[in-house]
Amino acid sequence: MPAYPLLFRTLDLPGVQLPNRILMGSMHTGLEARPDGMARLAAFYAERARGGAALIATGGFSPNDAGELSSHRAQMSTQEDAERHQPVPRAVHDAGGRIVLQLLHSGRYGFHQNIVAPSPVKSGINPGTPRELGAAEIEQTIGDFVRAAVLAQAAGYDGVEVMGSEGYLISQFLAPRTNQRLDDWGGALANRMRFACEIVKQTRAATGPDFIIMYRISALELVEGGLSGDETVQLARAIEKAGATLLNTGIGWHEARIPTIAQAVPRAGFAWAARRIREAVGIPVIASNRINAPEIAEEILARGDADMVSLARAMLSDAEFANKAKAGDRAGINICIACNQACLDHYFIGQPASCVVNPRAGRESKLIYAKTNSKKKIAVIGGGPAGLSCAAVAAERGHEVTLFEKAGELGGQFNLAKKIPGKREFAESIAYYAERLRRAGVNIRLNHAATQADLAGYDEVILASGVDPRRLSFPGIDHKSVVGYVDLLAGRAQAGRNVVIIGAGGIGFDVALYLLERSSRSALEFKEFNKHWGISEDSSISGGLAPEGVEKPEEKLKITMLKRSTTPFGSTLGRTTGWVHRAELLRNGVKMIKGVEYRKIDDAGVHIAVDGKEAVIPAETVVLCAGQDPKRELQAAHLIGGAREAGELDAKRAMLEGAELAARL
Ligand code: NAP
Ligand code: SF4
Numbered sequence: 001m002p003a004y005p006l007l008f009r010t011l012d013l014p015g016v017q018l019p020n021r022i023l024m025g026s027m028h029t030g031l032e033a034r035p036d037g038m039a040r041l042a043a044f045y046a047e048r049a050r051g052g053a054a055l056i057a058t059g060g061f062s063p064n065d066a067g068e069l070s071s072h073r074a075q076m077s078t079q080e081d082a083e084r085h086q087p088v089p090r091a092v093h094d095a096g097g098r099i100v101l102q103l104l105h106s107g108r109y110g111f112h113q114n115i116v117a118p119s120p121v122k123s124g125i126n127p128g129t130p131r132e133l134g135a136a137e138i139e140q141t142i143g144d145f146v147r148a149a150v151l152a153q154a155a156g157y158d159g160v161e162v163m164g165s166e167g168y169l170i171s172q173f174l175a176p177r178t179n180q181r182l183d184d185w186g187g188a189l190a191n192r193m194r195f196a197c198e199i200v201k202q203t204r205a206a207t208g209p210d211f212i213i214m215y216r217i218s219a220l221e222l223v224e225g226g227l228s229g230d231e232t233v234q235l236a237r238a239i240e241k242a243g244a245t246l247l248n249t250g251i252g253w254h255e256a257r258i259p260t261i262a263q264a265v266p267r268a269g270f271a272w273a274a275r276r277i278r279e280a281v282g283i284p285v286i287a288s289n290r291i292n293a294p295e296i297a298e299e300i301l302a303r304g305d306a307d308m309v310s311l312a313r314a315m316l317s318d319a320e321f322a323n324k325a326k327a328g329d330r331a332g333i334n335i336c337i338a339c340n341q342a343c344l345d346h347y348f349i350g351q352p353a354s355c356v357v358n359p360r361a362g363r364e365s366k367l368i369y370a371k372t373n374s375k376k377k378i379a380v381i382g383g384g385p386a387g388l389s390c391a392a393v394a395a396e397r398g399h400e401v402t403l404f405e406k407a408g409e410l411g412g413q414f415n416l417a418k419k420i421p422g423k424r425e426f427a428e429s430i431a432y433y434a435e436r437l438r439r440a441g442v443n444i445r446l447n448h449a450a451t452q453a454d455l456a457g458y459d460e461v462i463l464a465s466g467v468d469p470r471r472l473s474f475p476g477i478d479h480k481s482v483v484g485y486v487d488l489l490a491g492r493a494q495a496g497r498n499v500v501i502i503g504a505g506g507i508g509f510d511v512a513l514y515l516l517e518r519s520s521r522s523a524l525e526f527k528e529f530n531k532h533w534g535i536s537e538d539s540s541i542s543g544g545l546a547p548e549g550v551e552k553p554e555e556k557l558k559i560t561m562l563k564r565s566t567t568p569f570g571s572t573l574g575r576t577t578g579w580v581h582r583a584e585l586l587r588n589g590v591k592m593i594k595g596v597e598y599r600k601i602d603d604a605g606v607h608i609a610v611d612g613k614e615a616v617i618p619a620e621t622v623v624l625c626a627g628q629d630p631k632r633e634l635q636a637a638h639l640i641g642g643a644r645e646a647g648e649l650d651a652k653r654a655m656l657e658g659a660e661l662a663a664r665l
Pocket of ligand 2: 313314316317335336337338339340341342343344354355356357358
């Protein structure tokens with residue numbers, strides 16, 4: 001009996017049988033428009049097909065110029081495009097998988113000069129106002145989608161995913177928020193649905209009965225003037241009638257101010273919205289968002305919320321997710337911790353997607369973990385992210401590795417991170433790496449602060465001893481109210497009701513969230529999450545937004561965050577997650593003061609000056625979150641992670657440095 005029997009049932013689609021219920025959902029990889037992109041995408045997707053995903057959806061490709069997301073060309077509109085794409089489906093087929101090309105027209109979300117939309121309504125997240133499409137241009141755009149699908153078929157793809165969610169052009173036609181037309185493409189829902197339905201209908205006619213047409217429907221819009229649940233159900237029925245094979249679901253427009261994939265979202269937190277659609281149609285429906293473990297996927301299928309599950313980031317963090325789940329090897333799965341740091345955040349800074357906990361993702365053809373021909377004795381000092389990553393890869397390559405860790409448990413800074421509300425997923429990474437080290441035969445020496453004498457006799461010594469919190473020196477820094485963030489998070493120090501946080505980087509924000517325990521949303525059920533963020537399950541409500549709005553906090557604590565610089569608070573946090581933390585703190589009344597000069601700390605509180613004006617912020621507790629310095633108590637040939645450079649340190653760099661070094665040794 002397989003460990004996850006429902007997940008590993010076959011699924012019959014016209015002309016094809018899928019071996020399991022796992023879709024690798026579409027993601028922007030940042031490779032789509034690169035000169036070497038197709039070869040890298042072929043390697044990237046082939047690895048995931050070998051890993052057992054039944055079906056893969058590529059990142060978005062536009063059917064024409066206007067639909068591009070940026071000025072970099074990622075299109076399927078010419079014969080040359082089809083030829084360029086051929087290696088991708090070929091590699092996936094050779095690996096035993098199936099792949100569909102996502103067709104995405106950005107509409108008003110494009111970042112270029114020629115953006116178009118059903119109506120000239122600007123989005124709050126884009127500087128440009130779109131040009132209104134004329135009726136003939138609308139017909140032409142539908143034709144472009146159909147041409148793209150035909151070219152995808154010629155390139156060897158098994159089908160297409162028509163991107164109809166997240167607020168892109170098709171969503172813009174569907175929602176009154178963005179469609180103010182008075183002609184046959186606007187007004188009543190039947191008119192607003194025409195664009196989506198015509199694309200599907202004409203694509204089916206042009207590609208034949210067995211070509212997969214997966215339509216990504218916006219199961220929940222989360223914006224004012226978005227579709228209601230009832231309208232979404234009508235759309236789903238119409239799309240089925242138009243000839244779609246599968247209905248994948250998307251959650252929220254990009255401009256929605258409710259987290260949809262961040263750690264704050266409970267696992268499978270939106271599967272209920274897929275169920276509403278599944279109950280209305282006969283074709284298979286796919287649930288998506290925050291599905292990162294096989295037991296979560298199995299529960300979705302068991303509850304009848306969906307027929308398949310879409311895992312996107314979970315396939316970045318572990319390309320072999322499906323094979324491992326099939327074998328019942330849950331402990332061997334490298335779980336996605338929903339941090340977005342190396343995947344989605346990379347998209348916004350123009351870098352290819354990778355993964356914090358799996359640095360090889362997106363570097364499949366560059367970061368090769370080959371077996372070694374010359375076995376070495378290697379000492380790794382420190383069991384935090386850098387040390388774990390380095391020890392695992394080095395041992396798997398065949399080296400004899402000993403890992404020294406001063407603490408009684410592996411994990412380093414991850415052990416602090418996992419205490420932060422909404423970051424409990426970090427415990428998954430520690431458990432995974434501990435298991436990986438065990439399987440690779442690493443000699444783990446806990447509670448052992450290595451000395452220079454311990455390191456004699458090793459061929460390579462790697463210092464991954466991490467960081468020490470930065471010491472500050474101004475009057476009163478030793479006052480009894482002052483505590484370090486490590487002591488606070490480790491439970492060795494307690495905070496009073498009036499707290500000042502010095503420093504507003506990632507740790508300062510984390511500490512504020514930790515103190516406001518009520519924002520511990522990741523452990524919550526979706527119903528509590530919905531209440532907290534103002535999401536309505538009532539299918540008659542436009543956009544799914546509860547009229548009462550977001551939950552009001554209880555007055556529990558007074559927190560003030562201080563920093564010397566004058567940049568906006570939260571600007572150093574992740575692009576796609578920082579706003580969630582900031583919103584949470586502001587909602588809870590956290591005061592944020594920038595441009596601060598610290599004078600002293602005494603019984604009255606923290607004395608500061610801002611723009612030459614002196615002030616005292618009363619504080620029972622002052623928490624220092626003022627960055628870190630490298631911890632280097634030993635000599636070593638190799639330094640990685642925080643021991644090498646503490647500034648700008650994050651788990652992404654630490655794990656990558658560890659893996660890269662281990663791959664070279
Ligand atoms: P950080 O991001 O460098 O922030 C340090 C803070 O301390 C800054 O706000 C800085 O503000 C202040 N500071 C620095 N030197 C100071 C001094 N001498 N006196 C007073 N204040 C001083 O460091 P961190 O918050 O410790 O985070 C460490 C790393 O972990 C970062 O790379 C961060 O990206 C990562 N991390 C990220 C997240 C997240 O994105 N959610 C969460 C946790 C950690 P001023 O200089 O303006 O005063
Ligand atoms: Fe998941 Fe973070 Fe990896 Fe992205 S970077 S795939 S969110 S673990």
